[in-house]
Amino acid sequence: MNPVIVVGVDGSAAATAAVEWAADDAARAAARLLIVHAVDRSPYETARFPALGLGDAVTLSAESVLADAEAVARKRQPGIDVTSELSQGAAAAVLRGQAGDAAEVVIGGRGLSGLPGAMLGSVSTHVAGHARGPVVVVRSDPDTSHGEIVVGLDDYHACEPALAYAFEQAMLRASTLRAVYTWQLPNHAHISETIHDLDQIHADQCQIAAGILKGWRQQYPQVAVVEDIRRAHPVDALVSASEKADLVVVGSQGRGAIGTVMLGSVTLGVLYHARNSVAVVRP
Structure with a gap:
């Protein structure tokens, strides 16, 4: 079975760069690319009002993020095998769990939840600190090569x-x-x-x-x-x-x-x- 490269996405520009990076790596290594988006519903839930009726909107938004990421990957490397997965839970925990079976996990340096001016997001720090195997934190232009x-x-x-x-x-x-x-x-x-x-x-x-x-x-x-x-x-x-x-x-x-x-x-x-x-x- 071909190795799997996992890339986490959240709709941010940093995540798009991570998808491009991961697609290139998948092409080089003849690996499958798995695009993962995590939905954490806990901020919208209370004990009496689960999700406050926002479930459909959150799901639709998540599916849109995955579809856009898939389009980026297929355009970048048309010949690779690309699949996507919508997971429930905090992004850091989801990606950490995916790392066990992956050749590498790729994430953007700072996603949508990052603070302005921050060099590294909390999800990147957590995944790099806990996930087994290689974790790539992308913060460069995939089209720029130094060799x-x-x-x-x-x-x-x-x-x-x-x-x-x-x-x-x-x-x-x-x-x-x-x-x-x-x-x-x-x-x-x-x-x-x-x-x-x-x-x-x-x-x-x-x-x-x-x-x-x-x-x-x-x-x-x-x-x-x-x-x-x-x-x-x-x-x-x-x-x-x-x-x-x-x-x-x-x-x-x-x-x-x-x-x-x-x-x-x-x-x-x-x-x-x-x-x-x-x-x-x-x-």
Whole structure:
């Protein structure tokens, strides 16, 4: 069975960009595209007056949102298999539930409920923080191509799912993969940098990064890889690299119970500040 890419829609411009992104990914991966719109009736219900007679209007509006999204997907990629689904419940919970069987979940950076000026909506934050597998938060023009995928490296096994996704994306897109690995000196203000051999430290970090990538290079020999080793904070380095990237891929090591904690500070920082789309890949 072909893999399934799920895209959440709400009728916003951000959701339309997400549909276009997901349709392109479905075409590249020979995947089925499932467009999902969630209807949360709880704001319209009371114990004595369920839905206050708004059920038909809400359903009609939801069906219109799905029909418009399907039209966008079919126009974008006429050859893909597209279906749609109207689900009941809060959008974040619905999309989180869909993630278990999906190759990836795609959402806009900020939907209709987002605050003006906000870089990331609450639904995007929740889904990226809790859903298993890749979650792509689209915030770039799908028609703009830089020919480069960026992935953040660390020396923990937690980055392996992100690397698998990043290499696969780079292969499908015939793009260069920029692997960003950062290092920093210990934050001891009373110790001068002059006592450190910065060149040797940098060389050691390059060896670590090369070791992380060695097996993946062998598995994906067709992917051109740039090892980008920087002395910088990882959020600063990844945000800087995002300016000329079609996608930034990060793992997530957060283990807390709250959505933002689940993401980890680096992942959350990249999500909020990256210039282009971001994929968060949780195991």
